[in-house]
Amino acid sequence: MGVKISTFQLNMLGAMIFILLFVSYGINSFTVNVLAQKQLSEFEIELSDINVQLSELATELNEWQTLSNSYKEQIQLFMQQKEEMKEELEVQNQDIEKKKQKLLEKQKLIEELKQKIESFEFQAIKIQNQRTLTQFFSRYPSVPSGEKTIFLTFDDGPMHITLEVLEILKEHEVTATFFIVGNLAENRPDIVRKTYNEGHAVLAHTYTHDYRIYTSFDTFYEDLHKVQQVIHNILGKVPPPIFRFAGGAGNHVSRQYGGRDFMPRLTQDVKEKGYYYIEWNVSARDTSVPRPDKDLMTQIVLEGCYNKDYVVALFHDINSNTALVKALPLIITELKERGYVFRTFRDITQAELNKMQRLGIANTSVQ
Numbered sequence: 001m002g003v004k005i006s007t008f009q010l011n012m013l014g015a016m017i018f019i020l021l022f023v024s025y026g027i028n029s030f031t032v033n034v035l036a037q038k039q040l041s042e043f044e045i046e047l048s049d050i051n052v053q054l055s056e057l058a059t060e061l062n063e064w065q066t067l068s069n070s071y072k073e074q075i076q077l078f079m080q081q082k083e084e085m086k087e088e089l090e091v092q093n094q095d096i097e098k099k100k101q102k103l104l105e106k107q108k109l110i111e112e113l114k115q116k117i118e119s120f121e122f123q124a125i126k127i128q129n130q131r132t133l134t135q136f137f138s139r140y141p142s143v144p145s146g147e148k149t150i151f152l153t154f155d156d157g158p159m160h161i162t163l164e165v166l167e168i169l170k171e172h173e174v175t176a177t178f179f180i181v182g183n184l185a186e187n188r189p190d191i192v193r194k195t196y197n198e199g200h201a202v203l204a205h206t207y208t209h210d211y212r213i214y215t216s217f218d219t220f221y222e223d224l225h226k227v228q229q230v231i232h233n234i235l236g237k238v239p240p241p242i243f244r245f246a247g248g249a250g251n252h253v254s255r256q257y258g259g260r261d262f263m264p265r266l267t268q269d270v271k272e273k274g275y276y277y278i279e280w281n282v283s284a285r286d287t288s289v290p291r292p293d294k295d296l297m298t299q300i301v302l303e304g305c306y307n308k309d310y311v312v313a314l315f316h317d318i319n320s321n322t323a324l325v326k327a328l329p330l331i332i333t334e335l336k337e338r339g340y341v342f343r344t345f346r347d348i349t350q351a352e353l354n355k356m357q358r359l360g361i362a363n364t365s366v367q
C-alpha cells in the first residue's frame, strides 16, 4: 500500500521548504551583511590612514618643492654671479695684459737707458783718461830721439826694500817708475810720497794683486779704480791712465777666473777706454823660482838689453828679492856706460807711448 500524499500536503511541504529556504537565506544574508559591514569599517580605517599618509606626503612634497624652488633661485643667482665674475675676470685679464705690455715697454726703455748710460760712462771714462793724459804728457821728451833709452820699472811695492831701491837710484842719479799695489801703499803712504818726491813715476799696478780680479770686467775695473784712488789720495793728483796688469797682459792665471778669452777681451776694452797698459821687453826674472842671485840677475838684464836701444825693464821691489839691491848698482852702472838714458813715465810723451805700442811694450794685443 502506498502512501497517499494529498495536494494539500504537497503544498504544505512546498510551503515549508520555501519557508525553510527563506529563513536560511535570511540567516545567511544577515551573516554576510555583518561580515561586509566589518570589512567595510576596516577598509574605512585603512583609507583614512592612507589619507593621513597622503596628506603628509603632500605636505612633504610641498616642502620639497619650496626647497627646490629656493635652490633653483640660488642656482640662478650663482649662475648670474658667475657670469658677472667671468666678465669682471675678463676685464681684469685685459687690464693685466695691458699692464704687462706697459711693463715690457718700460723694461725695454730701462734696458735702452742702461745701454745709453753704459755708453755714456764709457765715453766719460775715455774723455777723462784722454784729458788726464793730455795734462800729464810732456810736450817734449827729456831725451832726443835716437838715444838709447831705458825705463826701469819696479812692481809690487811699496815695501821696506823700496826704500833701499830709492837710495840706489838717488846715488846713481837716475829715476824710475814704480807700479804699486794699492793695499800696500795704504800701509806705507810715506814710501809712496818719498818715491814721487824724488822724481820717480808712481803708477797703478793693482789694489789687491789677487787674480780673482780677473773674474769679470766689473771686478777688474773696481780693483783698478781703487788703486788709482789710493794714488790720488796719497799724492793729491789724479794719476794718468797708465798701469801695468797684475801678472802682465798675457798672464794665464786669469783664465781660471774669467775664462780663456778674458784677457783678450779685457785688454781690448781697456784700450778702447783710453788706458795704456805697460808691458816690458826685458825682465829680471826675479819672481821665478829659485830667484836669480845678484850675478845671474845682472847677467839676465844686461843680456836682455843687448841689441835693444829702447827698453822697458821689469823688476820687483819685494822684500824677499834681496838680490835686487845688490844687482841694481851693477846694472845701472853698466847701462850708463853703454849710453842708455834713464827715462820714466812721469814725463812720457804721446810719441813715446806710440813707439812702445809699435815695439809691443804697451797696449800689446793679447790672443
Ligand SMILES: [Zn+2]
Pocket: 155, 156, 205, 209, 245, 246, 247
Ligand atoms: Zn805684480
